[in-house]
Amino acid sequence: MSTDTPGSQSSLHRANLERVLRAVRMAGSLTQAEIARGTGLSAATVSNIVRELKESGTVVVADTSSGGRRARSVSLSGDAGIVVGVDFGHTHLRVAVGNLAHRVLAEESEPLDVDVSAQQGFDLAERMVARLLEQAGFPSDKVIGVGLGVPGPIDQETGALGSTAILPGWTGVMPGQELAQRLGMPVHVDNDANLGALGELVWGAGRGLGELAYIKVASGVGAGLVINGQIYRGPGGTAGEIGHITLDEAGPVCRCGNRGCLETFVGSRYLLNLLNANHPGELTLGKVVQLAQQGDLGCRRVIADAGRQIGMGVATLCNLLNPRRVILGGDLAEAGELVLSPIRDSVARYAIPSAARQLSVVPGTLGGRAEVLGALALVMSEMGETGGL
Numbered sequence: 001m002s003t004d005t006p007g008s009q010s011s012l013h014r015a016n017l018e019r020v021l022r023a024v025r026m027a028g029s030l031t032q033a034e035i036a037r038g039t040g041l042s043a044a045t046v047s048n049i050v051r052e053l054k055e056s057g058t059v060v061v062a063d064t065s066s067g068g069r070r071a072r073s074v075s076l077s078g079d080a081g082i083v084v085g086v087d088f089g090h091t092h093l094r095v096a097v098g099n100l101a102h103r104v105l106a107e108e109s110e111p112l113d114v115d116v117s118a119q120q121g122f123d124l125a126e127r128m129v130a131r132l133l134e135q136a137g138f139p140s141d142k143v144i145g146v147g148l149g150v151p152g153p154i155d156q157e158t159g160a161l162g163s164t165a166i167l168p169g170w171t172g173v174m175p176g177q178e179l180a181q182r183l184g185m186p187v188h189v190d191n192d193a194n195l196g197a198l199g200e201l202v203w204g205a206g207r208g209l210g211e212l213a214y215i216k217v218a219s220g221v222g223a224g225l226v227i228n229g230q231i232y233r234g235p236g237g238t239a240g241e242i243g244h245i246t247l248d249e250a251g252p253v254c255r256c257g258n259r260g261c262l263e264t265f266v267g268s269r270y271l272l273n274l275l276n277a278n279h280p281g282e283l284t285l286g287k288v289v290q291l292a293q294q295g296d297l298g299c300r301r302v303i304a305d306a307g308r309q310i311g312m313g314v315a316t317l318c319n320l321l322n323p324r325r326v327i328l329g330g331d332l333a334e335a336g337e338l339v340l341s342p343i344r345d346s347v348a349r350y351a352i353p354s355a356a357r358q359l360s361v362v363p364g365t366l367g368g369r370a371e372v373l374g375a376l377a378l379v380m381s382e383m384g385e386t387g388g389l
């Protein structure tokens, strides 16, 4: 039991130490001046804490330059611990192994049938984690935690997967508990859009930003919201369900039970249905994007219309949260300007001008890796709160 009383010198010191560690953990590497700016601590306090962490082998300090001046960059020691990311998608399972210095040591993706049972899915995850740890050359007892991404909302109290999950037959499964039991490691679980947001925040198009939204458009449509540098989940874990904003109350029936949700106009099943008559054979969203880029007018039109409708959702989001950047991810993001430009047009038309002016709409830079890298970042962001490094 700790003998510190809140507010005492040593508890203050520990709190400052944790602030420095958290800043370095989430950024990968920072100069001492950047740590001071990010944490609000004085340069002298940061310098003392960094020296202490260096002596204990927790961080490594290297010479670098910042704005033409010599500076010292601080990052976590590569052998301070290993993190694992597991991302269940609609058609794939992707696993990555990384260290706390933000280096990805091994990464693989395998196809996953949408109708696979939860048990078969976890069997595959267990095998892949074991194989990748071996590839990376680390035993399982070096693993600090596992981040797990699933395509649906997680009930924050029970840990159960909600009924609007993309994988049918997984509703009610407790994915975090199941994987923790199988691997014998602590598991942190979140939905794919939140992890995509974390991935882009820490490794990609959102680096250094405090406010952003990541919108994933694939089979389903969801958003991960970052406020003050942290994922905002809401008490039920359903924050960011932008796909279920009503666009037309007499529209098609959605899998959520409502009618005319954004997702019923831009989800991959709807888009593919629009094109089936003119494009016989097996059509995928990836193929539609490819055809559009080759000049197919029907595919271009379908993508542009989807962009306009996504833009209506983004405009609403923009009015409510005023994010600095909206990052588009998922299969449709591969269309680039064909989808981004109509999104921007809709934002200009429907959002409050002062909110729209500060907003940039950009594609993610991590592609299909955003979620699994976000799973690694999830472990890093939750470490301090669970008493780890």
Ligand SMILES: [Zn+2]
Binding pocket: 243, 244, 254, 255, 256, 257, 258, 261, 263
């Ligand atoms: Zn819906």
